[in-house]
Amino acid sequence: MILRKHGPRLYRSVLLPRLGSAGSAEEALSRTYVKVVERFEQFTWQAVGVYPWLRVVALRVALDMLRARKRELLFEPEDVERELEHTERDAREADELERYDLNCAKQRVRDVLGRINPRYADAIRLRILEERSREEAALSLGVSVATFDVVLHRAMAALRKALPEGGTES
């Protein structure tokens, strides 16, 4: 019951934003479930419920997976380590934590887009984040569709360069 209720929330707000792909997030969720079942004896009931504890387990799984990667995506292991340290003193409930996590991830995207040329950031925002069609995106930028494709390609290259480790592959 608990895992069915909170699993999708962990996936959506903790794992997917930090790990960057559905495959990795699903794998992390599966590992989280196993750890929760194995360690549930260690959980002591709190006023804010079980979600904060589940979130810590999921963050630790995400941290392990990020450390195992040669290159990082938007989040680095240090980011998750900081979150875990902060979480030890956390007394927020599930809904509040979810909002916090989702906002943090969005802010991270805004931060990295702020490091590249604003036109590139626009191209990525329109096509990748808002999933607009090429035609719509090109119209918004005032260029032809073919030019937009080139701009988007350059935008992604610029973003890759702007990321801390300069890479994206797992």
Added chain:
Amino acid sequence: MTRHDSDPDLPTLDEEEERRLVALLKSAFAPSELEPARHERLLQAALEDPFAAPSPEEIVESERLRRALDGDGDHLDLVLARALSAAYAPSEAPPKVVAPAALTAGRLSAKVLYLRFGGVAAVLAAAAAVLLVMSARNSPEASAPELPALALVQSRSTAALFQSASVGPPSARIDRIASVRERDLRANRYAMWGVR
């Protein structure tokens, strides 16, 4: 949380909002210097012409990226694009919830078992209650007997109970009234159930 005890009208700030306000104040009062490396990045980004004529390699790569984004083929930047999308607007739920091996293998701890079966028992109890009420309403056999045909104890004044010779102090009178009413209720229920 921050709340000024002397002024209850002040809004409660959560940690994030408090941090944002602190950053605003610090930026206004003592603005920090821009890091040279950060400045260089900004400068390079601004000097780059996003609409410059593409090289042949760029045309090929941009076409590959376009196809990959449309689900045709793969591209190095597809991973990054998915990561951005996942962080900015993660999908509502995992495509499939992966059942942990421990759950399927039955390696549940006592606490998990207790929680799961507690939940199941509560659901079953609720379902049984609903079923009972519905069957009591719908089943002709279970319908309530004709009330006029039963000799039920009728509601009446408690005055007689207060005037009884056996009554004592107020607490004893209350006890006596409760006892008599309880007996009446029990008798009526037995009568309605057909118990003699």
